[in-house]
Amino acid sequence: MCLVARHLEAAGIATVILGSAIDIVEHCGAPRFLFTDFPLGNPCGRPYDAAMQRSIVEAAIDLLDSASGPRTVVRTPYRWSDDESWRERYMEVRPENRAELAARGEARRLQRAQVQRG
Numbered sequence: 001m002c003l004v005a006r007h008l009e010a011a012g013i014a015t016v017i018l019g020s021a022i023d024i025v026e027h028c029g030a031p032r033f034l035f036t037d038f039p040l041g042n043p044c045g046r047p048y049d050a051a052m053q054r055s056i057v058e059a060a061i062d063l064l065d066s067a068s069g070p071r072t073v074v075r076t077p078y079r080w081s082d083d084e085s086w087r088e089r090y091m092e093v094r095p096e097n098r099a100e101l102a103a104r105g106e107a108r109r110l111q112r113a114q115v116q117r118g
């Protein structure tokens with residue numbers, strides 16, 4: 001994404017990257033980056049937390065307007081949980097949670113199919 005953003009910026013189109021992999025984005029040199037310290041795939045907030053997601057998107061729009069120079073990085077104040085143990089457990093599949101995760105995945109697939117059908 002950083003390379004695409006840099007290409008767009010060279011063409012005069014301002015960009016903001018929202019992400020959770022700060023080391024990669026800083027290394028590649030994104031023009032503007034809004035960092036949320038969440039698991040990969042969740043840069044706009046927790047699933048189903050519309051208020052948080054709206055706030056993060058608003059912060060990205062504000063960054064687009066207020067960045068003082070290239071490679072501007074802004075960190076959101078949000079936390080995935082009250083402790084840092086999620087880093088070790090996130091997306092972990094174990095024999096004792098395999099059935100629960102499979103059931104939750106199937107429920108999400110059914111929910112998405114219903115939304116697509118209207």
